[in-house]
Amino acid sequence: MTDFAQLVVAKYNYWIYITLMMIGLYAIISKNNLVKKILGMNIFQTAIILFYVSIGAKKGATIPILEHGHGPAHGAGSHVVHAADYMNPLPHVLMLTAIVVGVATLGVALALALKVYRHYHTLEEDEILAQIRKK
């Protein structure tokens, strides 16, 4: 039991992202309202983004931004950069891309939901399906 507890505590970022993913998945599958489904999808994507960022974190590391002074005296060569002091910037950069993708997906999804609403005058999936069946 203590092993398991240790496992949970040590890898808490994994458990968090898994939980978020499951919440998102649950929303997509079981919610009726289209906007709620879309939000669930967004939560799903956010979970993955959090995961990536979390794997770049290190104990005692600071944000990966180099502080430069101004002027030639403070050129790049005057500081020796210890990579171990900084968090891994690569996942952050990758996730910037992923966030943009997520936003774009959200936009497209909401546009589609709007189109659905204009046609069926409701955002509840069961009502939409009922309308389709009636046709």
Next chain:
Amino acid sequence: MSTQYPALVVVVPLLSAFLISAAGWANKRLCFPIAVVALAISTYSCFGLLVRVLNEGVVVYRWAGWDPPWGIAYYVDHLNALVLTVVAVVSLINLVATKKSIDEEFPDKLGPFYSLYVLMVTGCLGIVATGDAFNLYVLLEISALTGYGLLAMGSKGRAPLSTLNYLYMGTIGACFYLLGIGYLYIVTGSLNMVDIAGILPSLYQSKAVMAAFIICMVGVWLKMALFPLHAWLPNAYTYAPSAASSLIAPLATKVMIYVMIRLILTVFTPEFAFTTLSVSNAVVWLAVIAIVVGAVLALQERSLKKMLTYVIVAEVGYMVGGAWLGNSAGMTGAILHIVNDALMTLCVFLAVGNIVYKAKGHCFEDLQGLFRKMPFTMGGFVIGALSIIGVPPTCGFFSKWYLISGAIKAGQYHFMAALLFSSLVCVVLFFRIIEIGYYEPFSEEHGHGHGHHQEPSMEEAPLSMVVPLLIVAAGLVVVGLYTGDIVEHIIRFAIPKGLA
């Protein structure tokens, strides 16, 4: 110039998308020519690249000169060069063939439609050409989002709804893929495919690597509509406008199959995929079920377009099963089937596009007497149907040959049985259509048809829609006859030596 081919393939359509958007405001009639020129340049570059690969071997293109693993590299070997060419040719032919139908369905949205079209092709081409795992994710999402836009442009209300369902599934799939490469990044520190492949072998026993593989696979399977993750496909493709479905149906799933094969062959070597991880039997069974379910569900449909989407589900089963058989015949069959299936799906969907353009519907009732009214379209459709059934000398027969050969060699007779079963079901499916088109409605009254009934006049689709269809149909036979060359000179090199 030829050193820039890999870049041209993707950059030209990308930039032209912006041009088309601008042109859409200025002068709508410019959109089509710009798109054609862009895709033509892309196609030319793909052919050039194929020739380069055949002569030199693998072509690596470093964007902005940065070396991997820091920079993004395009890695073009025999496998991608072949698939790139197919994607480019399919999208170009489709663009030309569907011009009239686009003009008719959304005359006021030409700018947006063409720019989305070209962007989608960019995404697909990029997915195939890239050698960087994260870059693949980005391009995956580009092609997916633009695909959603294209599919949702249908005039009926069902199109946005079905596309929304596709959106959920597609996004989940892409997210799984992203998660998978996240795991890979954790263990290897690299995002470049070849680099990862170099670092991984010592880590094969690690659970993280196994998890990465499975998660990536599930993501890719979601996006290619492998049973049981296929539910989004039929609705999404059926209610879409013809131009969109005849672009996306041949390409989207095949490109994902390419990604799966790339993951199996290059990133995680076949040794890992087939021996270390012992799921191949289960996956082949899954493919068998996919084939059978696709075939059986297709039988129940009364709409031609929806029936064809279920046929796509079955075809995906062919390719996944073939790849996971674990021998070179099966893998050859899967790769060959990527090429063949893209062409034959394009053929039948173009024919359906023509039918929808003239007959305004794609249910069975709209198809009566079509052989008289649209003989050329139906001729092209019949050749596409024969290829899907697997009748020589069309190309579909030869990829089935390799798939069944692989099944026999691997002892997976259930896969062979599924392939034969689906061929027979396809005979029934397509001959039902042929019957409806062949026996006119008035034949019931005339027992002997002595020629005194009104022969309906020919109302064929316009030339710009028929000629590309016939070119693709002829292409099916030509590719079939050249199978030996394709396998001998291209596919043979795509398969690593380790595969039996």
Next chain:
Amino acid sequence: METVVSIKPLLAVLVSLLVTPILASSRAPNVREMWTFVAAGVKFLLVLSMLPVILNGTQIVYTVAEVIPGAAIKFKVDSFGMLFALVSSSLWIVTSVYSIGYMRGLKEHSQTRYFCFFAFALSATIGVAFAGNLLTMYLFYEMLSLATYPLVTHHQDHEARSSGRKYLLYIVGTSIGLVLPAMLICYDLAGTLEFGTQGFLAGTGASKSLMAVLLVLLIFGFAKAAIMPFHSWLPAAMVAPTPVSALLHAVAVVKVGVFSVVRVITEVFGTDLLFSLNFSPIILFFASATILVGSLIALSQDNLKRLLAFSTIAQLSYIVLGVGLLSPLGMTGGMLHIAMHAFGKITLFFCAGAIFVATGKKNISEMIGIGRRMPVTMGAFFIASLSITGVPPGGGFISKWYLVLGALQAHQVAVLVVLLVSSFLNACYFLPIVYKAFFCPPKEVMFKGGFQEAPLFCVVPLVITAVISIILLLFPQPFLQLATMTVQGLM
């Protein structure tokens, strides 16, 4: 065996594929028919031109495309293929003449489509005849199934639709469901599908049960040979116009079926392999059963074309029987029967069609006394039925003679009994028709008026084929020579 490379086999196949002139001349029926004759004539001449080379003992090969290692799309003209090609290409010319008479006499619709697909079908037939390996044979076999579908369902009514379905079900279903897996397993075992003088499966060391399975799959898979139980498509296909039934179902389609079965027996398995595995009884059993059951059912038929269909089913199995005996004389007899039966059966079908054009009658019970009205037709019918029964002066006598000798040579007494019983049954169902047509009391005659034959275009072909049947008795060359050469090459 010397081989010579020549493009002639490909040309012979392609000649009738170039049907654009036929399509383009749909407004001018005479021009259209002329194109058919041009194609038929050129094809026959091409085939004939290869005959001297073949009779010399050389084979002609031509590879079209190396699609799969070990299984290219390839033509190989040998004596057996030449025999079949001669029969079908010569009979196409005759059938085209007959078609003109028949189709115009009944004012049929869609004649352009008819002539077009007829040409395709003949293309495919010659393709099968000249196929150099199992893959090529399969390719043209499928092409034939597809080309004949519009011909069988020409009338486009309810009956045609359901017969068309049956046709497809039996023929395409078996070729995809049985032949394709068998072919692939053979390829897996042998690495090649080439037809050689000793079957390519010899020496693969596969187990006896696997060989038995393959044999059964291949023999029944080529369902055009109408071996029971895959025979029902043939009577159903009689809804087609008679020229279609005549050429296709007496000559081209069904002969393609038995040709394929013979190729399977001789060049996929090989006589030595079958001997050593003792599979001959399997083949003989199925063939004999088909012969007897087919002949018995034919006895009960009233519709003339259906009777002829069942007779065909039985006669086809003579060919399989002959080859299945695995004795030189038996195999010669079987192969020769391909030619003899073709000429005889086509005459019979021509007569049935001529009767339909002239009087509108389809059933035998309505044809009493018709000999007075159509003596030429019924005379030809008589000669042809003699040939089929195996009685001189019909050419079929020679092939039956060889079959009997072959049965004795192979020490298969049961087969001998089957041959004799079935000949007796043949006589039982043919002779009464002729007797009732000519010799019946005046009050039973159903036809008024005197001599009133079918149109000339219908009568001339059937006289020609009947006369050829007689000539073949006296001078069975080159068919006998080709058959003997083939058997010599195999043994």
